[in-house]
Amino acid sequence: MKKALALIFLVILTASAYPQQVNTASPDVDMSYFVTHTRDELIRKLVDLPLGIQSTDPIDVILQKIETYLIAFVPQPEYADDEYAKAANMQALRSLKQGGYGIGSVLVDMDGKIIYAAHNSQIQKDRSDLHAEMTLMTKFEESHKSHKYMNMYVYKPGLTVFSSAEPCPMCFIRISTAGCDTKYCTPGPEDGMVTRISCLPSSWQEMARKQKVEMGDCSPIMQKLSHLLFYSFLLDDRGPK
Numbered sequence: 703m704k705k706a707l708a709l710i711f712l713v714i715l716t717a718s719a720y721p722q723q724v725n726t727a728s729p730d731v732d733m734s735y736f737v738t739h740t741r742d743e744l745i746r747k748l749v750d751l752p753l754g755i756q757s758t759d760p761i762d763v764i765l766q767k768i769e770t771y772l773i774a775f776v777p778q779p780e781y782a783d784d785e786y787a788k789a790a791n792m793q794a795l796r797s798l799k800q801g802g803y804g805i806g807s808v809l810v811d812m813d814g815k816i817i818y819a820a821h822n823s824q825i826q827k828d829r830s831d832l833h834a835e836m837t838l839m840t841k842f843e844e845s846h847k848s849h850k851y852m853n854m855y856v857y858k859p860g861l862t863v864f865s866s867a868e869p870c871p872m873c874f875i876r877i878s879t880a881g882c883d884t885k886y887c888t889p890g891p892e893d894g895m896v897t898r899i900s901c902l903p904s905s906w907q908e909m910a911r912k913q914k915v916e917m918g919d920c921s922p923i924m925q926k927l928s929h930l931l932f933y934s935f936l937l938d939d940r941g942p943k
């Protein structure tokens with residue numbers, strides 16, 4: 703009995719020392735918005751945005767309208783991460799226009815400056831590993847720029863990988879291994895690993911919790927766009943059959 707109580711106490715203590723990241727949508731958006739399973743749902747949500755998209759628009763017209771909106775979008779000052787959300791979404795859109803998946807990432811330095819940007823290129827390059835974050839980190843590490851920001855394969859403290867969508871298990875582990883903080887824009891409950899750190903083996907949990915891991919502070923429109931860009935593969939059912 704005493705042992706059981708001690709164990710319960712230990713679990714509570716551990717849980718409170720390492721609070722689990724919980725995704726929250728902007729107060730203006732219902733969390734159920736961030737689950738999309740069918741093309742019809744996706745189209746309906748795209749039409750509802752203030753972008754002038756019509757349900758009969760072909761995919762290139764839809765992407766053009768998103769691009770026009772995103773280019774003109776001014777990051778909203780009350781949302782500290784809107785600038786990064788816009789940049790990550792621009793990357794996501796670039797991938798979609800190339801026939802790829804709509805996920806983008808930017809690397810932000812300790813002063814808040816975007817120093818690198820990339821997007822998912824699995825379909826474009828026929829490579830299983832080229833998620834947005836993996837592409838970002840590989841290209842950055844191979845660039846001359848990285849010397850200033852890295853100590854061997856580990857990034858200096860204070861760098862953040864900001865993604866349009868919550869990083870998957872593969873990407874999240876790489877970001878953690880590299881010592882970067884993690885932020886992302888859209889709070890999709892089905893999307894990633896950041897909200898499931900407690901599922902990792904204990905030593906990996908410990909490593910993941912050394913850095914900041916959190917949802918970005920982004921406007922509702924950027925959250926929605928990140929989600930819809932992520933699920934835009936439903937527009938033409940792209941990807942392996």
Ligand SMILES: [Zn+2]
Pocket residue numbers: 833834835869870871872873874
């Ligand atoms: Zn990934």
